[in-house]
Amino acid sequence: MKASTHTSIALVNKTAPYGQANGQESLDLALAAGSFGQDLSLFFIEDGVFQLLAKQAPACIEVKNYSKTFAALEFYDIEHIYVCSDSLKARNLEPKNLCIELEVLSKKDLQQRLSQHQHILSF
Amino acid sequence: MASFSLLITKPSFDAQDAYSAYRFAVAALKLQHRLKGIFFYQAGVHNSNAFQTGHSDELNLHQKWLALAKTHNVPLLVCVTAANRRGIINQQDAVELDIEHFNLSAPFTEVGLGDLVELLNASDRVLQF
Numbered sequence: 001m002k003a004s005t006h007t008s009i010a011l012v013n014k015t016a017p018y019g020q021a022n023g024q025e026s027l028d029l030a031l032a033a034g035s036f037g038q039d040l041s042l043f044f045i046e047d048g049v050f051q052l053l054a055k056q057a058p059a060c061i062e063v064k065n066y067s068k069t070f071a072a073l074e075f076y077d078i079e080h081i082y083v084c085s086d087s088l089k090a091r092n093l094e095p096k097n098l099c100i101e102l103e104v105l106s107k108k109d110l111q112q113r114l115s116q117h118q119h120i121l122s123f
Numbered sequence: 124m125a126s127f128s129l130l131i132t133k134p135s136f137d138a139q140d141a142y143s144a145y146r147f148a149v150a151a152l153k154l155q156h157r158l159k160g161i162f163f164y165q166a167g168v169h170n171s172n173a174f175q176t177g178h179s180d181e182l183n184l185h186q187k188w189l190a191l192a193k194t195h196n197v198p199l200l201v202c203v204t205a206a207n208r209r210g211i212i213n214q215q216d217a218v219e220l221d222i223e224h225f226n227l228s229a230p231f232t233e234v235g236l237g238d239l240v241e242l243l244n245a246s247d248r249v250l251q252f
Binding site: 007009021022025028029032033035036038119121122123 | 237244
């Protein structure tokens with residue numbers, strides 16, 4: 001973890017994109033926290049891993065493709081991004097199917113990493 | 124004594140979550156913990172809608188929040204983007220957008236997500252409902 005005077009915040013994304021607004025509003029919060037120089041980590045678990053899929057085309061349901069913004073996270077100094085390998089496997093997905101490079105952790109390691117954060121918000 | 128903040132992401136009527144948050148707030152204040160602020164995000168912004176007029180013999184959580192803020196001076200912060208997306212606007216926005224009515228007013232305050240980040244930094248514990 002990088003040194004910071006701020007408290008550490010974890011955003012846990014556990015719902016698929018578009019069916020609900022959770023993913024988009026979680027990302028909005030991530031960008032706001034990032035621009036405040038916050039010590040922030042993003043976790044993608046359960047159906048939340050679907051948010052990371054490459055080649056999303058939600059224009060056919062008249063929704064903005066917010067997954068394109070994931071590529072901009074590094075410019076907000078948001079470098080701690082984790083995806084659950086168990087959740088990927090359960091959905092027959094692999095890291096190569098995802099739109100950004102990120103750290104793949106087992107459920108157990110992910111829980112351990114999550115416990116290091118002061119505040120945990122879930123979307 | 125600990126300092127708490129609440130993040131409310133569920134609406135006032137459709138689910139019990141926001142009422143549970145209210146009960147937590149009352150209990151925490153009774154035990155003399157500090158409540159730094161209550162932030163309404165996602166569908167939680169519906170709590171701030173002043174046009175909630177249910178039956179008179181039913182709970183009106185909006186009114187409960189108003190009373191809590193008045194009695195204990197707790198800031199009620201509403202994400203402006205999330206609110207506007209869900210048809211909740213204050214007087215200034217209504218004037219600027221040429222909309223006849225508005226349904227968000229003090230003590231509920233329109234703020235940005237940066238205010239939530241500041242609230243997180245200022246609190247020992249944050250509970251999400």
